[in-house]
Amino acid sequence: MNMFTLIWQNSIRKKTRFTLTCLSVLVAFFxxxxxxxxxxxLHSNTNSVDNYRLMTTHKVSMTRALPINFRDKIKAIAGVDNVSYSSWxxxxxxxxxxxxxxxxxxxxxxxxxxxEYQLSPAQLKNWQNTRTGVVIGKEIAEKYHWQVGDNIPLSSSIWMNRDGLFTWQFTVSAIYQGKNSSTDNKRIFFQHKYFDRARAYSQNSINWLSTKIKASANSEQVIKLIDTKFANSPSPTRTITEQVFIKEQAQQFVDMAxxxxxxxxxxxxxxxxxxxNTMIQVIRERLNEIAMMKALGFSSSALISQIYFEALLLIGLGAFxxxxxxxxTLQQVQTNMANFLVGINITTSHYLLVTGIVIIAAAICCLFPAISISRLNISQTIGAKS
Structure with missing residues (x-):
């Protein structure tokens, strides 16, 4: 019997205790x-680029529409480099x-x-020239096995088209790849011009505007100019940096965190x-065995190492x-909530941290058993058992 087999057999000697302890570890590391x-x-999209992009929504709520012509008015403001618009x-x-x-x-x-959504000029041109075209992320393309040229039906829980249907027909025109690991590769984009013409209501309206300001511009000043411009209009605006926008969207998760x-x-x-407590019980149950092994020539350090590896196995299985x-679970959460909390992912450093915690926790849990083994009196233990 090799050492691993011995450690495993000792660990599962009390199967119920082993299973319940493993489940406790599993919940903690989950x-x-x-x-x-x-x-x-919460921290993946707070880079300096976000400070150069502004988000403009209706002052009351981002679910309220804004006129599409606000884009040209914002573009004329000093310090603005480019403006785009979007609708959910x-x-x-x-x-x-x-x-x-x-x-x-x-x-x-x-x-x-x-x-950050990277696609080739040829793909971009193909999408722009395809009225019903969509740009899709690499991950969602792989998930549904979609390829450029595929016709796909996508439905909306909000928007009905002019045919009275909530299912819209699209053509895959391009597949983008995120610039880095924090970029969401599961999004779908289609042309607002087609959306505006094909939907049954709310033409010439948008949900929000995205503004890129010049590097030399003061973001607070530009924000003030934008909101002041529309302060007395039927659709007053609220403009914030994209960094603040992301944090506000995720605020509910901050409290949860x-x-x-x-x-x-x-x-x-x-x-x-x-x-x-589990490891202390293990030592108490096996005191006579440990005393016998010490009598046969096993050193205290060898026996402590065996107990340590049992604890390591117990915690390691649950942690893994x-x-x-x-x-x-987080992969599924990201798929369903990507619009509200982008960048949910587990990094390599986290797994390294988990490994470190497992090693240290096993050592802490073996502290009292190690002291007991070191102080164990062979003759008294065997004599008491006899």
Missing amino acids: LFTTLSGIDNA FGGFFQNETQQVTMTAVEANSYFELYD MVIKLVLSAVFFTLLLIVC AGSMLATL
């Missing part, structure tokens, strides 16, 4: 990994459980402002107590299962 993914999303489509594929993040955008300017941090601290503390389960 929460920890989930928090890490959300935290990455509320799309899904086949059924409402398969939600897609779908946006109608201005074809000639949107990808100039949002260069704070709660999770507090809960997680309690969970990990409780976890240490549970695993420590919890982290993998959380990763799969």
Whole structure:
């Protein structure tokens, strides 16, 4: 019997205890990994580029429409480099459980402002020349096995077309690749011009405008000029930097993250107590065996190492299962909530951190068993058992 087999057999000697302890570890690391993914999303889009992009919505709510001609008026303001506009489509594929993040955008300017969605000039031109064309992310293309040239039906939970249907026909014209890992590769874009002509109502309106200001411009000053310009119009505006916009959209998750941090601290503390108690019980149950092994010449360090690897196996299995389960869960969450919280992902550094926590936690949980093994009196233990 090799060492690994011995460690495994000793670990599962009490199968119920082993399983329940593993589940406790799984829950703790599931929460920890989930928090890490959300935290990455909250901080993934706060780079300097966001400060040069402004978001303009209706002052009352971003669900209220703005006139499409606001674009030209904003473009004429000093310090503005480029302006585009967008509208939320509320799309899904086949059924409402398969939600897609779908946006109608201005074809000639949107990808100039949002260069993190990278596609070739030929693909961009093909999309601009295809009335019903869509630009889709690489991940969603792979998920549904879509290719350039495919005709796909996409439905909206909001918008009806002129035919009285909520299902719209589109053609895949381009597939984009995100510039970096924080870019959402599951989005779908189509031409706002087609959207405006084909929808049954609310023509010549948009949900929000995106403004890129010049590097030399003062963002606060430009924001003030934009909102002042429309202050007395039937559709007053509220303009903020994209960085602030993303944080506001994610504010509900910030509060949740704070709660999770507090809960997680309690969970990990409780976890240490549970695993420590488990390892102490293991030592108490096997005192006579350990005494016999010491009598046969096994050193205290060798026996402590064996107990440590048992703890490492116990915590490691739970941590691995919890982290993998959380990763799969977060992938689904990102698919369904990409419009509100972009960039949910688990980095390599997180897995390295989990590995470090497992190693340290196993050492802490073996502290008292190690002391017991070191102080174990062979003759008294064997004599008491006899």
